[in-house]
Amino acid sequence: MPKPDPLVQRFATTFGADFLRFLGRRVRNRADARDVAQEAYVRLLRLDRKELIRDPQPYIYRLAANLVHEFELKRRADDARLTRWTQERDGDELPVESTAEAMTLRARIDDALAELTPNCRAVVILHRRDGMTYDEIAQRLHISSSMVKKYLATGLRHCRSQLRDLI
Template identity: 30%
Template sequence: MSRDSSSPSLISALVHHYDDLVDLLRRRFGDRGFARDVMQDVCVQLLEQPPKAAVHTPLAFLRRVSTHLAIDRYRVEQGRRAWVESMAELPEQAAAQPGQEEQVAARQDLDALIDVIENLPPRCREVFVMHKIHQIPQAEVAQRLNISRQMVEKHLKAGMAACRGKLQSPERS
C-alpha cells in the first residue's frame, strides 16, 4: 500500500478536529452515535485508501468526506428502516388455512359449478369454457366458432345465469 505524503497530515488533522467533525455530523443528522460511527468509517477509509493527490486543505477535505459518508450511511439506514417497517405491516401468515368445513363447502360449490357447466347446451358450454376458463377474448371465440359477438355474449349471459342460479339456490344451504 503506497501512502501519499498527505496521509499523515490528514490523519493528524482528523485527530485534531475529531470533536468538531463529530459535532458537525451530529448537528446535521441529529445523533452523536451515528456521527462517531461515520468518523470511524472516515478513519478506516483514509487508512485503507489514502487520497491519490495532495490535499491542501485537510479540514475541508475531511468535512466533505465525512458528510458524504454520513449521507450514504443515512440513506442505507433509512432504506433498512423503511423495509423493516413495511415488513411489520405484513401479516404473520399469508392467509389462514381454511378449516375442514370451509374446504368441504368450497369443494361442494366447485362440484355444483362443474355440474351446471356440463349441463349447459353444447354451444353455450363451448363459449362459456373458451371465454371463462381458457380466457379467450370474446371476439376470438366468435371467430373460432364462426358466430357473432352478440351470440357469444348471449351464451355467456346464459352460462353465468345458470352458475349464479345454482350458487344462490336454497337447496345449497
C-alpha cells in the first residue's frame, strides 16, 4: 500500500471540512463538491516538486477554484448538448437524412429516459424540457429540493452514459 503524502494528508486533516464547504458554495451539490475536492487532491498528489509551494492552503484553494470553473464549463457544455438533442425540430425544414437522424436520436433519448425511475425521469424532463427550477419541481412532485438535485444528477449521468458515443 502506498504511503500517504504528508502535504495532502495534513491539508485534508486540517482544512478538509472547510475546503468542502468552500466548494459546496460554488457547485450545485455536495457530491459535486466532493468530486472537485478529490480531483484537487489528485492533482496535488501528481505534483513533482511540492516543496516549492510556500503556502499550501491558498495554492489548493486556487487549484480548486480553477477546477470548479472547468467543472462548470463541462457541465454547461453537457447541458447544452442534451438540450439540443431533446429539442424537437419541424420535420418539413430538414432533409430526409437529418430527419432520420433526429428520429433515431429521439428514440435513443426516449430509451435512456425510459430506463430511469418515474420520479427521476419526471425531474429530468421538467428541468430540461420545461425549464422548471428545483423548487418548482419539488413542489409539483411533492419531494424536497435536495431530492430534485439528486434525481437530476442521476438522470443526467445516466443519459450521458447512454448517449456517450454521440458526445
